[in-house]
Amino acid sequence: xxxxxxxxxxxxxxxxGHDPTGGAGITQDAAVIRWSGCYPLTVPTALxxxxxxxxxxxxxxxxxxxxxQLRCVTDDLAPDVIKIGMLGTGEIAKEVLHxxxxxxxxxxxxxVLSSSDGEPLVDVIEPIEELYSHVSLITPNLPExxxxxxxxxxxxxxxxxxxxxxxxxxVQAVLIKGGHRQDKPDDVLFWEEGQVIIEGDWIxxxxxxxxxCALSSLIACKLAKGDALDEAVAASKKILAQKLGQATPLGxxxxxxxx
Ligand code: PLP
Numbered sequence: 129x130x131x132x133x134x135x136x137x138x139x140x141x142x143x144x145g146h147d148p149t150g151g152a153g154i155t156q157d158a159a160v161i162r163w164s165g166c167y168p169l170t171v172p173t174a175l176x177x178x179x180x181x182x183x184x185x186x187x188x189x190x191x192x193x194x195x196x197q198l199r200c201v202t203d204d205l206a207p208d209v210i211k212i213g214m215l216g217t218g219e220i221a222k223e224v225l226h227x228x229x230x231x232x233x234x235x236x237x238x239x240v241l242s243s244s245d246g247e248p249l250v251d252v253i254e255p256i257e258e259l260y261s262h263v264s265l266i267t268p269n270l271p272e273x274x275x276x277x278x279x280x281x282x283x284x285x286x287x288x289x290x291x292x293x294x295x296x297x298x299v300q301a302v303l304i305k306g307g308h309r310q311d312k313p314d315d316v317l318f319w320e321e322g323q324v325i326i327e328g329d330w331i332x333x334x335x336x337x338x339x340x341c342a343l344s345s346l347i348a349c350k351l352a353k354g355d356a357l358d359e360a361v362a363a364s365k366k367i368l369a370q371k372l373g374q375a376t377p378l379g380x381x382x383x384x385x386x387x
Pocket of ligand 1: 144145146147152153154176183213214240242243244245249336337338339340341
């Protein structure tokens with residue numbers, strides 16, 4: 129039973145890995161969610177050993193333990209939107225699938241495959257694809273979109289085809305992020321209303337950690353507050369661009385976003 133009053137903040141559940149730097153994963157998600165005026169729930173899929181220079185190790189949460197965390201917290205606090213990041217293993221992805229089958233909430237899936245320094249953050253990909261029919265928005269960067277679509281994406285036309293292909297496979301909307309593009313860092317949103325290009329500019333500054341986690345959390349919060357998908361995505365990209373311009377090299381490696 130939930131006793132939430134209408135004036136309380138929307139609840140956003142982050143299912144993701146733990147990054148002890150706080151630059152990515154559930155810790156950053158929680159910071160972004162609070163910054164956005166929502167209330168975070170965090171259910172970790174895995175613990176990582178990492179610093180701002182990269183990931184050194186990953187240990188998944190035991191699946192039964194993960195299932196019990198999810199059940200326990202969501203029996204008590206009902207999320208308005210669910211954001212999924214690093215899944216770690218196919219077994220955890222299957223637990224997420226069973227959980228999503230019980231939920232009727234918008235789901236934002238950031239299909240994290242590896243860290244920027246190349247460390248795999250999920251062991252098998254097929255269980256991620258099984259989540260598609262429950263996903264309101266999937267937010268791959270270009271390499272992730274290439275992997276999921278199973279083809280190289282060099283041109284704008286190839287990006288368009290991949291976006292529609294992922295829609296055909298069952299997700300409700302796709303945001304292919306442009307940060308790895310050669311031409312211009314424009315994101316492309318594919319959704320029920322068609323295709324929208326969200327223009328971006330290259331931002332001067334150090335390399336930054338955890339941008340994908342931040343963007344998907346920002347979008348999840350905008351959806352939780354009732355924004356339409358295209359507005360949520362465009363506004364979130366603007367916020368991220370502003371934060372990227374202020375990213376701070378607090379450690380020895382990549383800069384971190386501060387919230
Ligand atoms: N660690 C965790 C726990 C993450 O969830 C992610 C990304 O989602 C990363 C590391 C990777 O971040 P980056 O792409 O900045 O290396």
